[in-house]
Structures are given as structure tokens and as C-alpha cells.
Amino acid sequence: MTSPKHAIGTPDFYGVFTEDLIKSCLKADKGDQAILKSFEIKDFTNKGDNYMCAVTGVHVDYEFEGRDHKAKYVAKLNKPTNHDDTRLIVKDLYEQEKNFYTDIGPTLSRELKEVGHEPLRFARVPYVHSKDGVYVIFMEDLRERGFTMHDRRKGLDDAHVLLVIKEFARLHASSVLLQKRSKKPILESHPYLYDGFMQDELPYCTYRIIMGEIVGGTALVAEKTGGYDQVVRHVKEVFQPKCFAIIRDLLRSQPPFQVVTHGDCWTNNILFRYNESSIPEEVAMVDFQLSRGSSPMNDINYLFYSSTTGDSRRKNMSRYLRDYYSTFQKVILDAGFEMDFTFEEMEKEFDRQRYFGFYMGLVVCSVILREDGDGFPLDSLDNSNVQEVFNESGKKLATLSDNDTVLSRRILDIFDEMQEWGVV
Incomplete structure (x- = not known):
């Protein structure tokens, strides 16, 4: 050879x-x-x-x-990596993604096919490797079927969002079918879906610091802009010191709002196939490292606040939720079951989980929209410099936002909505 x-x-x-x-x-x-x-x-x-x-x-x-x-x-x-917690979390993330591709993902696809629906759209994985601290997942190259990433600095428009929320509705609804047929809660039948971020003590302790420092950087953007005194105070006094507890409690869900979620549904983890007129026709999900058993509205809030603009959310949120619900409902009814919650009850759950959307939106936007690509500087970490590295990254974020209206506007849109919804 x-x-x-x-x-x-x-x-x-x-x-x-x-x-x-x-x-x-x-x-x-x-x-x-x-x-x-x-x-x-x-x-x-x-x-x-x-x-x-x-x-x-x-x-x-x-x-x-x-x-x-x-x-x-x-x-x-x-x-x-020279950072022990990163080494640990990557191992756990690999195991979680492997479990999705080899176990729960195919299982949920079978549930859909049994009621006459198409299987879930995610990459085929022929081989996974784990030995001596090396983890590799080989998956089909979806580019061969015409799929590509959307520009992460551009908010998803109507055509893109509708495709995504319908696919997430099918993912979530298929796990409800599984629970109804097995008569077991998803966290009982697949306990690995109870992940590290849902545990009483975060197994990667320095990630408390990282989570707080990243969102702290967005407060610096708001401070420099002015007019956000209340929201900045809230971020510094509530988000930063209590971020893990807040996220943990929101991730823990109860029936009927307990399904298999994607867990990390931002632009780069969703691929699209376009027609000759550049209109998206099909969506495929990738990156299931944070798949877990949680509320479906965590995924939807995460998507909206990480990957759409504030203007789009204000204009279209209600319609998006209606389309999500109708897709979810069709899967359940076609299987011969009744819905466990009404649209109005789902709206209340969405609003309850909006805090999760605010937080993850600030974190993700401050990382993915940076043109320098340095929003999550793991390569610079060792066991002694976590706070310093991410504190400096936050300061740089504020400087970059001075001349980057896409970056600053997306962050400030979230702060505006936090104030509108009475979070602060």
C-alpha cells in the first residue's frame, strides 16, 4: 500500500x-x-x-x-490537551455521540418507520474507534449527497428554520413513541441520556468557570454599548456565579416534557441540501455529543437564540411553535396515541425554558460569531490558567464587537429580549 x-x-x-x-x-x-x-x-x-x-x-x-x-x-x-477536565469531558462527549449513532438514533428511526414516517435524518456511522485515549467517529460524508453548512454568521431565515424545527419535532416525538411502547421513561431505558450537565455536581469542575467567563464577556459588550445596567448586573450577580445550577435545573425535565434532545442545536450542527434555486429542501442533523433526555423546548430555545436574529424571533416565534407542534402531533396521532400536552401547555414550557435559551444564546453567539475563531480557546488551556484564558477571551470579545455589528447586534438582541420578558 x-x-x-x-x-x-x-x-x-x-x-x-x-x-x-x-x-x-x-x-x-x-x-x-x-x-x-x-x-x-x-x-x-x-x-x-x-x-x-x-x-x-x-x-x-x-x-x-x-x-x-x-x-x-x-x-x-x-x-x-493539557487540561484534565477537557480530556474528561471529551471522553464523555465521545461516548454520548457513539451511543446516539449506534443505539438510540437507530432505535428512534425504527419507531418512525413503523408508523409510516421517514427515518431521522442524520449521518450514517459505519465505524467508531476508542483505544488508549484516542476517539474517532467515522461517518458518511454528507457533502456527497449535496448537504452543506449554512454561514454561521447569518441568522437562519424562514425556509431554514421551518425545516429544522420539523426535524427536531420528529426526533422528539419518536422518543415519546418509544416511551409509550416500552412503558418506561427514556432516562430509565437509556440511562446514559442523563448526562454530566444534569448531575448535582458537574464532573468537569473548571467548566463552571468557563461557563461563567464566557457569558461574562457578553456583559462587557453590553456595558460598552450602554443602556443595559440591569441586565449587566443580572449577568454578573446571577448568571456568572450560578450558571451551572441554573442550566442543570432547566435540563432536568418531567413528563410529559421529557424526550431525547439533540442538545447542541446551533447552525453548524445542522446541514442543508438546496435545490437549483438555492432554496433549502432537506435538513440533516450532526453532532450528538450533548444528546440527552430533557425538555424538547430546550432544543427549540437553543436553536432560536443561537441561530436566528432578534427580528426573526419577534416576527415568527408563534408560527414556528405552531409548525413544530403540528409536526410532533402528526407523528403521535399516526401511531394511534393521543398527545400528552396541548399547544398552550407547550407554549408555557417554552416560556419556562426561555432562560435556557437566553443563556445558551449568549454563550454560543459570543463564540461562533467571532470572526477570529477564538471564542472557545481550549488549545490554550492547562490545569492552572482556565480563568485567565477565558477572562482574556471575554475582554477581546468586547473589543471585537466595537467593529462587528453582526456580533454585537446578536448579543444585544438577546439582552433586549431578557428585559422585555422581565428576566431582569
Whole structure:
């Protein structure tokens, strides 16, 4: 076999892509008769697209039954770190995502197919690897089916949002079907869906600091802008010191609002396929590292406040919720069951979880909208400098916002809505 090809500047940790690893993936995907001839690592993401893990392309040439073939995979792998808590959380995130792709995701798709609905739209995963602290997930390259990412600095418009909320409604409703058929709560039948951020004590203790410092940076943006004294005080006195407890309590849900959620539903984790007129026609979900058993309205709030503009939310929120509910309801009714909650009850749950949307919106927007891609500087962390690194990142956020109206406007829109809704 020829040596693997690596582009100039490829990170050293890409050395995990050995001949044996690629052979294992190829065998799992194509069968024992597939013979590896060569492979090439081809990066395709930009700085700021990924934070906890690295994502790259793996192009494979192989022989099968005497004929030459090609295969393309997207590989998600952990990056080396000197920070103990990051090493721990990445391991847990890998296990959570592996469990989704190999267990709960396919199970929920079967629930949908049994009632005449299409399976959930997420990438096929032929092989996962975990050994000696190295974690790799090989998944189909959805670009081969025409899927692509939306620009993360642009808020999702109507056409995009409607596709996404309907797919999330199908995800959530399918887990209700599973619970009704098994007569078991989802956290009992799949206990791994009770994740670290729902536990009494956060297993990654320094992430309390990180969560607080990130949202603290958004308060600096509001301070420089002026007119946000109350909301800045609230962030500093409530959000920063109590952020983990607030998020933990909102993630813990009770029936009927307890479903399998995506958990990290912002723009980059949702891919779209477009028609010839550049109109989105199909959506696919990726990145299930934070999938958990929680309220469906956590996903919806997270999506709205991380990936839409304030103007879009004000104009369309009610309609979006109606479309979500009707899609959810159709799945349940087609299975011969009754809905466990009314639209009005769902609206109340959405409003109860809006605080989660505010918080995650501030965190995600302050990270993903930065043009420098340095909003989540994990590569700079060791066990002694967490507060310093993220405090400096927050100060830089405030400086960047001076000349970046997209960044500042999205953050300030959330502060405006916090005030409108009486949060502060």
C-alpha cells in the first residue's frame, strides 16, 4: 500500500489515521472483501467551525471484487490537551455521540418507520474507534449527497428554520413513541441520556468557570454599548456565579416534557441540501455529543437564540411553535396515541425554558460569531490558567464587537429580549 497523504500543515495528532485504523473502518463499511489501496486526509473545515473535537475528511481508494472503488468519510476525533477536565469531558462527549449513532438514533428511526414516517435524518456511522485515549467517529460524508453548512454568521431565515424545527419535532416525538411502547421513561431505558450537565455536581469542575467567563464577556459588550445596567448586573450577580445550577435545573425535565434532545442545536450542527434555486429542501442533523433526555423546548430555545436574529424571533416565534407542534402531533396521532400536552401547555414550557435559551444564546453567539475563531480557546488551556484564558477571551470579545455589528447586534438582541420578558 502507498503511504497515506497528508496536506501541508496537518496537525501531528492526525497520526492516529493509521493503515490499520482505515482498514478497520473500510471492513466495517464495505465488508471483508474490501482491500485498502491508499487513503488521504483532506481538511475542509475552517477555524471556528469546531471546538471540542477536530473534524476532517478521509478519502479512500479500495478494491472490491477485482474493481477499483472510492469512499469518502468525515472523521471526528479528539485533540490532545493539557487540561484534565477537557480530556474528561471529551471522553464523555465521545461516548454520548457513539451511543446516539449506534443505539438510540437507530432505535428512534425504527419507531418512525413503523408508523409510516421517514427515518431521522442524520449521518450514517459505519465505524467508531476508542483505544488508549484516542476517539474517532467515522461517518458518511454528507457533502456527497449535496448537504452543506449554512454561514454561521447569518441568522437562519424562514425556509431554514421551518425545516429544522420539523426535524427536531420528529426526533422528539419518536422518543415519546418509544416511551409509550416500552412503558418506561427514556432516562430509565437509556440511562446514559442523563448526562454530566444534569448531575448535582458537574464532573468537569473548571467548566463552571468557563461557563461563567464566557457569558461574562457578553456583559462587557453590553456595558460598552450602554443602556443595559440591569441586565449587566443580572449577568454578573446571577448568571456568572450560578450558571451551572441554573442550566442543570432547566435540563432536568418531567413528563410529559421529557424526550431525547439533540442538545447542541446551533447552525453548524445542522446541514442543508438546496435545490437549483438555492432554496433549502432537506435538513440533516450532526453532532450528538450533548444528546440527552430533557425538555424538547430546550432544543427549540437553543436553536432560536443561537441561530436566528432578534427580528426573526419577534416576527415568527408563534408560527414556528405552531409548525413544530403540528409536526410532533402528526407523528403521535399516526401511531394511534393521543398527545400528552396541548399547544398552550407547550407554549408555557417554552416560556419556562426561555432562560435556557437566553443563556445558551449568549454563550454560543459570543463564540461562533467571532470572526477570529477564538471564542472557545481550549488549545490554550492547562490545569492552572482556565480563568485567565477565558477572562482574556471575554475582554477581546468586547473589543471585537466595537467593529462587528453582526456580533454585537446578536448579543444585544438577546439582552433586549431578557428585559422585555422581565428576566431582569
